[in-house]
Amino acid sequence: MNGKNNIAIGFLTMGLFMAYxxxxxxxxxxxxxxxxxxxxxxxxxxxxxxLAHVHGNLFAFLNILIGYLLLHFRDxxxxxxxxxxxxxxxxxxxxxxxxxxxxxxxPALVLIGAIAMTASVIWLGVAFWQLKIKNKK
Numbered sequence: 001m002n003g004k005n006n007i008a009i010g011f012l013t014m015g016l017f018m019a020y021x022x023x024x025x026x027x028x029x030x031x032x033x034x035x036x037x038x039x040x041x042x043x044x045x046x047x048x049x050x051l052a053h054v055h056g057n058l059f060a061f062l063n064i065l066i067g068y069l070l071l072h073f074r075d076x077x078x079x080x081x082x083x084x085x086x087x088x089x090x091x092x093x094x095x096x097x098x099x100x101x102x103x104x105x106x107p108a109l110v111l112i113g114a115i116a117m118t119a120s121v122i123w124l125g126v127a128f129w130q131l132k133i134k135n136k137k
Contacts, residue, residue: 001084002074006067010060013091017056024049048101056094059117063087066124077127083120090117 027037040046066087074080089112096109 001081001088003067003070003072003080003084006063006070006084006087008067009088009091010063010067013063014057014060017053017060017094020056021053024053045101048097052094052097052101055097056091059090059094059113062117062121063091066120069124069128073128073131076131077124078130079123079127083124083127086116086120086123089113090120093117 028034031037037046066083070077070080070084077083091113092109093113096105096107096111096113099105099109100107
């Protein structure tokens, strides 16, 4: 895990959550009972589904960005594999939201994913803060 998987899985996840966005549009505009769906815009399954869509795409993008940075700076940064794994584990958050909405599961995956993604971003920030860049003259 040096960042390549973050980029690949990030793009795949983004594509899936973009497709999920089309499902949400269908449910809002075309599905039978769309009025009921629209009326629950800011509560319940509708709100949670939108949270999953937004966080899925955000965390996918973060994985793409983190993966690129890890690949580019892998020889200069420490703990590349751990940061990579934490960022990938962060994808459990939006998946966990969906498992709550559709299967009624507890929010354990949401918490694990949120903590993992936050830790990966902070850890990478600290790693870059400590990075020594040699000036070329």
